[in-house]
Amino acid sequence: MNWKRVELGGWGRTAVAEMLAARPERLGEVQRALAQVGEEGLVVRGGGRSYGDAALNGGGRVLLTERLDRILAFDEKTGELVVEPGVTFGELTRLFLPRGYIVPVTPGTGFATIGGAVAMDVHGKNHDWAGSFGDHVLWLDLLLPSGQVVRVSPGERPELFLATIGGLGLTGVITAISMRLMHTPAQGVTVRETRVADLDAMLAELHQHRSTSTFSVAWIDAQAPARSLGRGIVEIADPAPEDSRFETAPRRRTMPKHVPSAFLNSVSVRLFNRWYSRRIAPEGRQRSLSFERFLYPLDSVLEWNRLYGRRGFFQFQCVLPDKDGPAGLKQLLETVAKSRRASFLSVLKTLGREGRGHLSFAQRGYTLALDFPRRSGTDVLLALLERVVLDHGGRVYLAKDAALSRHGFAAMYPKLDRFRAVLHEVDPEGRLTSDLARRLAIRAGT
């Protein structure tokens, strides 16, 4: 197996690490690569869309799944699909939407891989009724650190299965994923966008739609003054009638390589936010978008993460339970406003239920995502936000995280003990690891 010295970063570009990479093209090579891993450990990396350090393993090894991109089986009648881990959401949408099938749960980028989606138990804009990605997984083939390949499912080795859903790739290398696609005659959605004046109005709007609409998501103007805290746009979408015509997709462009870090500042973000919100007429607007444009709005700008300049940015995403959610959201937004730090991709969604994995992120409540250019003092702000989340019984999303503390993590993920017990059994020597796993001491005590 050839290994190559590479330098890779998280999507937020705050964490960068040098690693030895293998890029297997078939199962035999995956096994050979894993067999060569020693104490330095191995992390498995898919599309590289985790924002922080979940797919980094500084000084160790990394296994790139990009060439494991084959579709292994599909049943036209049941929608049951089997794929290799490196297949992307975009590819599945391109291939199966014309045949009337869609991935039931998809993250906000088509460049994410199915293997990564399992490891992060990702969610989409339809969590209230569709749940998390892991809820649609039928079984997984898992290459364990021992070299053995096992099939895990809710019926076979369920504890290992539940540890692998949302398990950050630490339980084994996923070599095949079986999931059920959802039948859809629609090729796109009808989107209704409305402006809302403040947080109460926004939560009311989201709450009203969570049980009746297919998709819902809100954009928050995180720089709004205190009296308009939480103002923004609520987007509701449902499958479009079959004869709909969709707006053509914008041309793919690539973000320039070097954007000055000062490009995003409180003034430019304020201007952007004002423009963004005024695109929508006060009475709202309605349009028809293809699934691709609706689900993956940022995929038309390749390498958009460069927008934040060389120093990169942090994404902070948390979920707060229904009950304490509104108060917690208010406090989070106030904390951000007080910090006067620009966050311009601030997104609020509702989640429907607990994810099934031991380290799944989802729980019923509100999920807020904020991003912050990396500046001196950003870490202080992130620690403040973590505190608010803890106080309100919430959780920080590890797929985005680069800053969570160990004790915060342990307090937010109550099934950590069960996860550790599984690791102790399948990977006693800690062959599978990552910078995130070390930072959060995920293996501690195993």
Place this chain on the structure above:
Amino acid sequence: MTLPWTGHTWLVLGASSSVARAFARLAAEGGADLLLAGRDRADIERTAADIRLRTGRSVDVLYFDADPYTDHAGFAEACRAKVAAVEGQYLDVFLAFGAMPSQEDIDRDFTLAQQAITVNYTGAVSILARLAPVLESRRGGRVVVLTSVAGDRGRGKNYVYGSAKAGLNTYLQGLRGRLHGAGVSVTTVKAGFLDTAMTYGLPGMFKVAPPGLCARACLAHAAKRREIAYFPGFWRFVMAILKAIPERWFKRLSIR
């Protein structure tokens, strides 16, 4: 809608390689049926399933090993039988297998030199020789062979591999003449550095080209029945310069 490769069956030899995989996908998207052949049968079955699901074309998997070549006659007959089952179907061949042990290892262990020669040269000649009568009798097919710029100029870094590829290049010139009468074209694609499992992580690689682009070029050259092509194209000039340097100077250069 008629696709450009409707009515063709592409036999892909060495179907586990990334170029072969991409080539097979493209050919099937273009309407071709496939015979995928190689050693790692389980892996090729996965590729076959993938292509069937993506394109709906017929894809068969055959076991093939460049060495031992005693089995090649039977293999060629199996291919003939597969294609003969469809009236008027063209048989096309994409030969993509190869082996590149490092020259350092070869210098220590002659069996590795022998392996490089057997796989890259003897094995290729053997299977092409067995397929030639089939191609002649079916007429009109296309043969594309992926070789290497290393065959253009012997260099200390990989001269056993290079010499085997050079031998193959010469063999293909002859085969081209022989099959021309039957309307069968033979295309030699001399590849530079490709971003494949073979070269991943090797030192001294530059401007490595993605296998998908190489596959696309191979298929396009086959469509045009080109004789000899370089991929990426700039290697034609690089190799022209390298070949023009007299031996007495070349042996002193760092690129020797």
